[in-house]
Amino acid sequence: MAAPDCIFCKIVAGEIPAEVVYEDVCCLAFRDINPQAPTHILVIPRKHVTGLGDLEGAEASLLGNMLAAAAQVADEAGLTEPGYRVVINWNADGGMEVPHLHLHVLGGRKMSWPPG
Ligand code: 5GP
Ligand code: ZN
Secondary structure: OOOOOOHHHHHHOOOOOOOEEEEOOOEEEEEOOOOOOOEEEEEEEOOOOOOHHHOOHHHHHHHHHHHHHHHHHHHHOOOOOOOEEEEOOOHHHHOOOOOOOOEEEEEOOOOOOOOO
16 A cells, blocks of 8 residues: 655655644645645645556545545635635656645645746
8 A cells, every 4th residue: 555665655654744734534634845835735645646647447536535635624724715726746747756646735825827
């Protein structure tokens, strides 16, 4: 289930500290170590899945749980009314650095479009 040398699997296992703001049977959410907005939270599945471009079978259903968790985390951070952005990066051109599926929840400032 956990992948060796995966930073996010180590956070799920409690082997690396993280500022966890939400958890349920499927997902964990914690503050990004290098925030790109006043609120920057990552939502990950407990199960190791590489990313959006590598989902197999039932793994796609994780995304529904993750998005529901993201909306709850954003609401608890006071972002529902002002607004926020949810991002998934995949592979080199997408800017993916950690190969364990995750949503970025970004808020607390006006987002620009198109993203860089
Ligand atoms: P990606 O570029 O893969 O979409 O995003 C990976 C994110 O994970 C980055 O925003 C990065 O700052 C964050 N990150 C990398 N290592 C750690 C860590 O050890 N702890 C936390 N909380 N965030 C991390
Ligand atoms: Zn992992």
